[in-house]
Amino acid sequence: QKEVEQNSGPLSVPEGAIASLNCTYSDRGSQSFFWYRQYSGKSPELIMSIYSNGDKEDGRFTAQLNKASQYVSLLIRDSQPSDSATYLCAVNTGFQKLVFGTGTRLLVSP
Amino acid sequence: EPEVTQTPSHQVTQMGQEVILRCVPISNHLYFYWYRQILGQKVEFLVSFYNNEISEKSEIFDDQFSVERPDGSNFTLKIRSTKLEDSAMYFCASSGQRNTEAFFGQGTRLTVV
Numbered sequence: 001q002k003e004v005e006q007n008s009g010p011l012s013v014p015e016g017a018i019a020s021l022n023c024t025y026s027d028r029g030s031q032s033f034f035w036y037r038q039y040s041g042k043s044p045e046l047i048m049s050i051y052s053n054g055d056k057e058d059g060r061f062t063a064q065l066n067k068a069s070q071y072v073s074l075l076i077r078d079s080q081p082s083d084s085a086t087y088l089c090a091v092n093t094g095f096q097k098l099v100f101g102t103g104t105r106l107l108v109s110p
Numbered sequence: 111e112p113e114v115t116q117t118p119s120h121q122v123t124q125m126g127q128e129v130i131l132r133c134v135p136i137s138n139h140l141y142f143y144w145y146r147q148i149l150g151q152k153v154e155f156l157v158s159f160y161n162n163e164i165s166e167k168s169e170i171f172d173d174q175f176s177v178e179r180p181d182g183s184n185f186t187l188k189i190r191s192t193k194l195e196d197s198a199m200y201f202c203a204s205s206g207q208r209n210t211e212a213f214f215g216q217g218t219r220l221t222v223v
Contacts, residue, residue, distance in 0.1 A: 043214040096158035096165040
């Protein structure tokens with residue numbers, strides 16, 4: 001069973017702090033990795049994709065991938081209350097489907 | 111900005127009835143997907159579709175489910191005889207290339223009573 005693991009949280013950070021979200025995956029053949037944000041009752045919204053080892057930055061978001069450790073992370077700098085949501089890690093194992101983790105709930109307090 | 115559109119936003123149906131959930135993927139995308147999310151649980155893959163045929167399907171996607179691209183714009187999911195446990199949010203997604211970013215529609219909340 002190909003698994004994607006995330007801490008369910010909640011992860012609580014004060015406004016302006018860095019939020020660090022982590023994800024591990026079991027299938028070494030995984031090829032592409034995504035972070036989605038999901039507000040309660042809404043659909044997943046893509047915020048980052050990463051395909052190769054290292055860091056990828058987009059605005060306040062940085063995705064980090066370490067294939068040797070089977071580990072993906074998302075850093076959110078200068079966290080805002082509007083960032084409060086559930087963050088879903090999704091992995092593509094080479095077939096045309098995404099395997100999602102259960103998500104980490106992030107709470108940013110003013 | 112292009113987006114995936116799903117209709118209806120909410121569907122209530124009686125157990126045993128057939129439902130069709132509709133999706134309009136992003137216009138130049140070639141890969142289409144259905145996912146579902148039972149309340150409080152994770153997003154689960156149902157099926158992927160490319161070049162007018164199913165590419166992958168999960169164990170959930172049994173004989174009660176089918177997908178169709180009836181014309182150049184719509185992508186549908188049919189559940190032939192709904193069960194109570196089919197109650198969930200159903201998300202359609204599309205991507206432009208294989209194994210790249212998938213963009214999700216706003217979802218259809220299916221309630222089976």
